[in-house]
Every structure is written in C-alpha cells, then in structure tokens.
Amino acid sequence: MSLLTAAFLGLVQAATEFLPVSSTAHLLVFGELFGQSLGDPGFRAFTTIIQMGTTLAVIGYFRAELYGLTAAGLRSLAHGAPFETPESRLAWLIVLGTIPAAVLGKLFEKRIEALGNGVIAGSLVVLGLVLLGAELKARHVRTVGDVGVLDALLIGCGQAVALVPGSSRSGCTITTGMLLGLKREDAARFSFLLSVPIILGAGLYKLKKELPVLSAHPEWRSATLLGTVVSAVFGYLVIGWLLRYLRTRSTFLFVAWRIAAGLLIALLIWKGVLPSGAEERPPVPAPSSEAR
Numbered sequence: 001m002s003l004l005t006a007a008f009l010g011l012v013q014a015a016t017e018f019l020p021v022s023s024t025a026h027l028l029v030f031g032e033l034f035g036q037s038l039g040d041p042g043f044r045a046f047t048t049i050i051q052m053g054t055t056l057a058v059i060g061y062f063r064a065e066l067y068g069l070t071a072a073g074l075r076s077l078a079h080g081a082p083f084e085t086p087e088s089r090l091a092w093l094i095v096l097g098t099i100p101a102a103v104l105g106k107l108f109e110k111r112i113e114a115l116g117n118g119v120i121a122g123s124l125v126v127l128g129l130v131l132l133g134a135e136l137k138a139r140h141v142r143t144v145g146d147v148g149v150l151d152a153l154l155i156g157c158g159q160a161v162a163l164v165p166g167s168s169r170s171g172c173t174i175t176t177g178m179l180l181g182l183k184r185e186d187a188a189r190f191s192f193l194l195s196v197p198i199i200l201g202a203g204l205y206k207l208k209k210e211l212p213v214l215s216a217h218p219e220w221r222s223a224t225l226l227g228t229v230v231s232a233v234f235g236y237l238v239i240g241w242l243l244r245y246l247r248t249r250s251t252f253l254f255v256a257w258r259i260a261a262g263l264l265i266a267l268l269i270w271k272g273v274l275p276s277g278a279e280e281r282p283p284v285p286a287p288s289s290e291a292r
Contacts, residue, residue: 001046005034006223010050010230017054017231018192018238020131020171020254021261025120028165029265032117032274042220045210049224052203053231058192059200060232061239066196069094086145090193093147097156098197104160105202118276121265123166128258131175135251138178143186144193151180152194159194166262169195174251184246192239 012030016023027047036043059066073091076082083089147155158176162169170191177187214221268274 001034001036001043001220001223003223003226006046006227007230009034009046010053010227011234013050013054013227013231014057014234014238016168017051017235018058018170018242019257020168020174020251021257022120022124022166022168022171023051023054025124025166025168025261025265028120029117029268029274041213042217045213045217046220046224046227048203048206048210049214050227050231051199052207053228053233054235055196055199055203056232057235058196058239061236062193062196065193069193090144090147093149093152094194094197096149097152097159097194100153100156100160101163101198102201105163105198108163116276117265117269117274119164120166121262121269123164124258124262124265127161127167127171127175128255128262131171131251131258132255134175134178135255139181140178140183142181143183144190147182147190151177154180155190155194159198168258169199171254171258178251184249184251185243188243188246 009027009030012026013023016026031037031043031047068087069091072085072087073082073095076084076088076092081088082092155173155176158172159169161167162172170188173191173194174184174187177190178184182190214224265274269276
C-alpha cells in the first residue's frame with residue numbers, strides 16, 4: 001500500500017467513525033477498490049490498528065469529561081453508592097451500556113468477521129431507513145442527564161447491533177438515543193462516551209493480535225503508522241464538527257448518504273467489481289522467493 005493510499009484511508013476512517021454512516025463499510029470497500037483485501041494479513045492489521053487513531057481522538061476530545069466520570073465512578077464505588085452524584089451515575093450507566101456489545105462481540109467474533117459486502121450494503125440501506133424513522137418520530141427533548149438504566153441498556157443493545165458490518169456504531173446508538181427522546185447532540189454525546197470502553201477494549205484486544213503481523217510484514221508499518229496518525233488528527237476535528245452540526249440540523253444528510261452508499265455497493269457487487277461475501281475475496285498468494 002502506498003503512503004498516499006494509507007493517508008486517504010486514514011481520512012476515510014476519521015470521517016466515517018463518528019458519522020452515522022459506518023466506518024467499516026467505507027474502509028473495507030475503499031480498500032478493496034484500491035486493490036486491498038482482508039485476505040492479506042497486512043491489510044487486516046492496517047484496518048484494525050488505524051481504528052485506534054479514532055479511539056485516541058474521542059479520548060482526547062472528551063478527556064476532561066472522561067477524567068471526571070472515571071474519578072466520580074471510582075469514588076462512588078469506594079462509598080458503595082454508584083449513583084451518588086450525576087457524574088458517577090453517568091459513569092456506571094456507560095459501563096452498563098457497554099455490556100451487550102462486549103458479550104455479543106466476544107461470542108460472535110468469528111461469524112461477524114465472515115460477513116461480506118452484501119451484508120454491508122443491506123445494513124447501510126435498512127438502518128439508514130431506521131434512522132430516517134427515528135428522525136421523523138423523535139421528540140428531541142431529553143439530555144444526557146436524563147438517561148436512565150433502561151435507556152443505557154437499550155442504547156447498549158443498539159451498540160451491539162452495530163457489530164454487523166455496515167450498521168455503524170454511532171449510527172445505531174444515535175438512532176436509539178433519538179428514539180428514546182434524546183436531543184440529537186445529546187444522543188451523539190452519549191454515543192461517543194459510550195464508545196470509549198468498547199472500542200478501547202476491543203481495539204487493545206485486536207491490537208495485541210495484529211501487532212505480530214506487522215512484525216512479519218514490515219512493509220506495512222509506515223502505512224499503518226501514517227493511517228493511524230491521520231485518523232486520530234482528523235477524527236478529533238470530525239467529533240467537534242458533528243456535535244455542532246447536530247445542534248441545529250437533522251440527520252437527513254446521513255440518511256441519504258447511507259442509502260446512496262448501500263445502493264452503490266450493491267451496484268458494484270452486481271457488476272462484479274466487489275465480491276458479495278467475505279468468503280469470495282481472493283486469497284493472497286504466498287510471497288515468492290524473490291519477494292522474500
């Protein structure tokens with residue numbers, strides 16, 4: 001992979017991780033259009049590790065809030081009163097909301113990884129229509145401070161649905177939050193805070209698995225480093241932009257984006273440009289003796 005392609009895919013990851021349009025869908029499809037395949041262990045490691053860049057972006061953007069929530073949560077644990085303050089209450093609701101995706105992600109990891117572009121296209125369109133329904137029906141009156149135990153569990157279940165490629169973690173959680181009456185910006189804020197434990201935990205778990213791959217494929221190191229840095233820097237900017245955008249605007253733009261992307265991927269599958277299933281991706285040939 002060229003450094004230019006790595007930087008571009010870093011931008012794709014940054015732009016789509018926090019927007020409700022599915023970073024996985026865009027990253028895999030753009031990667032395949034650039035001649036990459038998840039059958040290549042180097043590209044698989046690349047896609048996994050650059051997601052840590054956007055994890056660092058959300059931690060950096062909400063650093064003060066996350067510090068306050070962590071401190072309040074630990075104090076409340078020591079006092080035996082998890083809901084003693086609004087901050088500790090929110091901290092433990094985030095922990096509660098993390099459980100569904102953490103459990104289901106571990107149970108169905110292999111099956112999820114086997115899902116292909118056909119599922120991505122369908123998820124983009126179907127859940128785009130669900131987002132449209134949420135936008136039309138939502139009351140947009142509640143704030144993050146109004147989130148309760150049932151809300152946290154339901155939004156956490158939305159995060160679990162996002163394990164399906166093409167669903168979008170932020171899309172599913174923002175949609176669920178709006179259906180529960182949250183204002184758009186507050187649904188996004190809770191979505192971002194909820195994302196930290198799951199994407200950090202999953203990211204570190206996958207990072208441990210994929211780092212040895214980069215040791216075996218040193219040609220991917222520079223591309224992965226550059227893609228990660230780009231995704232971190234631009235991901236930070238995207239978070240701020242999205243929160244400002246949702247303060248005064250609807251999610252109709254992202255509904256149209258999802259449907260258009262899903263239909264385009266379906267067209268590319270029909271034309272044979274993209275494989276429909278993960279099992280159809282061509283295997284990566286073993287390196288020749290000259291390449292070694």
